[in-house]
Amino acid sequence: MAEEKIEETEEEALDEKEESSAEEAPVEEAEESEEATEEDSDEDDEIDNDAEEDAGEGSLEDLEGIGPATAKKLMDGGYSTIKSVATAAIGDITEAAEISEAKAKKVITLAKEKCNMGFESADRLLIKRQDIGKLTTGSETFDTLLAGGMETQAITECYGEWGSGKSQVAMQLAVTVQLPVDKGGLDGEALFIDTENTFRPERVVQMAKGMGLDPDEALKKIHVARAYTSDDQMLMTEKAAEMVRDSNVRIVIVDSLTSLFRSEYVGRGTLAARQQKLNRHLSTLHKLADLNNCVVYVTNQVMSKPDMFFGDPTKPIGGHILGHSATFRIYLRKSKAGKRIARLVDSPNLPDGEAVFKVTENGLED
Numbered sequence: 001m002a003e004e005k006i007e008e009t010e011e012e013a014l015d016e017k018e019e020s021s022a023e024e025a026p027v028e029e030a031e032e033s034e035e036a037t038e039e040d041s042d043e044d045d046e047i048d049n050d051a052e053e054d055a056g057e058g059s060l061e062d063l064e065g066i067g068p069a070t071a072k073k074l075m076d077g078g079y080s081t082i083k084s085v086a087t088a089a090i091g092d093i094t095e096a097a098e099i100s101e102a103k104a105k106k107v108i109t110l111a112k113e114k115c116n117m118g119f120e121s122a123d124r125l126l127i128k129r130q131d132i133g134k135l136t137t138g139s140e141t142f143d144t145l146l147a148g149g150m151e152t153q154a155i156t157e158c159y160g161e162w163g164s165g166k167s168q169v170a171m172q173l174a175v176t177v178q179l180p181v182d183k184g185g186l187d188g189e190a191l192f193i194d195t196e197n198t199f200r201p202e203r204v205v206q207m208a209k210g211m212g213l214d215p216d217e218a219l220k221k222i223h224v225a226r227a228y229t230s231d232d233q234m235l236m237t238e239k240a241a242e243m244v245r246d247s248n249v250r251i252v253i254v255d256s257l258t259s260l261f262r263s264e265y266v267g268r269g270t271l272a273a274r275q276q277k278l279n280r281h282l283s284t285l286h287k288l289a290d291l292n293n294c295v296v297y298v299t300n301q302v303m304s305k306p307d308m309f310f311g312d313p314t315k316p317i318g319g320h321i322l323g324h325s326a327t328f329r330i331y332l333r334k335s336k337a338g339k340r341i342a343r344l345v346d347s348p349n350l351p352d353g354e355a356v357f358k359v360t361e362n363g364l365e366d
């Protein structure tokens with residue numbers, strides 16, 4: 001009861017603020033433009049591109065209609081910057097801030113305006129794409145298949161049966177990301193969300209040695225979180241967004257993307273809810289990759305036996321929706337003598353093809 005009352009008052013306060021700010025609009029505009037010129041002069045020598053990036057970093061309370069209480073709710077829900085609000089779905093903001101849909105829509109529109117979001121000319125997109133980094137897998141043939149390695153600003157999904165090497169690739173990338181850029185790395189750290197309890201520091205030590213890195217240093221640069229439920233997993237991804245922004249993390253790994261969703265949402269009746277939640281999760285990951293110029297690598301198990309709940313056994317779990325959400329999709333399978341075959345199945349700009357590599361004690365090799 002008491003809680004309800006507080007919320008009511010907050011909504012009212014929100015309304016009041018909105019009304020009063022509408023009346024005082026001309027004054028606010030003047031203030032805003034002053035601020036803008038100040039910011040501009042501070043960053044005179046920065047290129048235009050950066051100025052736009054910074055546009056989303058202001059305080060949430062700069063948005064009309066957002067008071068301290070709502071700002072806190074949004075922050076607690078993982079929306080700590082104006083940009084994160086601008087790129088959120090209406091339903092998510094409604095839920096996080098506990099405001100009406102109409103209000104959420106308005107807040108998102110305002111946030112979009114503040115971030116100058118809308119159409120971007122293709123030449124500017126090309127400039128943004130020039131920032132894309134490529135991360136080596138450790139295997140030259142695998143890298144060649146990916147035209148140089150796994151891309152930042154994208155989600156790469158590996159799917160395959162148990163033991164096909166999806167988690168080996170995950171741990172390997174957590175190591176190679178630490179390499180300097182001239183050696184195919186991104187000179188950064190890794191964030192590893194482990195949903196199956198298969199992350200092994202001992203294995204990382206082997207791989208780091210194989211790469212000529214100090215194993216202790218390598219372990220320190222991998223931040224591991226264990227997710228026990230799909231809600232954990234989603235929350236961690238939202239937390240990851242904050243962490244990535246304020247650190248040198250250049251890869252976020254989710255191993256496995258789908259296992260918890262699969263075990264929690266069993267049966268046909270729950271399919272729509274599962275897909276919807278997975279979709280939201282993927283959208284968070286896309287934003288993470290895009291806004292922070294980092295690699296997102298996710299794994300997805302294919303059932304080896306026909307599975308009554310998930311239809312065609314050769315199709316990855318998450319099916320259609322996931323198929324349209326990862327930027328690059330790789331089908332991994334086991335071959336003879338420790339060899340693995342990676343098939344690039346879906347890519348916006350690369351031809352389909354296959355690469356053969358090995359998983360050895362040192363990690364991924366040709």
Ligand SMILES: Nc1ncnc2c1ncn2[C@@H]1O[C@H](COP(=O)(O)OP(=O)(O)OP(=O)(O)O)[C@@H](O)[C@H]1O
Pocket residue numbers: 160161162163164165166167168169196198203206301338359360361362
């Ligand atoms: N130290 C090592 N040296 C050589 N090969 C190894 C080593 N550790 C693991 N492997 C290989 O990796 C395989 C396990 O692969 P991985 O754990 O990546 O499978 P996965 O695709 O993640 O499977 P799942 O769907 O069950 O998670 C082992 O069966 C083995 O062939």
Ligand SMILES: [Mg+2]
Pocket residue numbers: 166167168196198255299
């Ligand atoms: Mg695995």
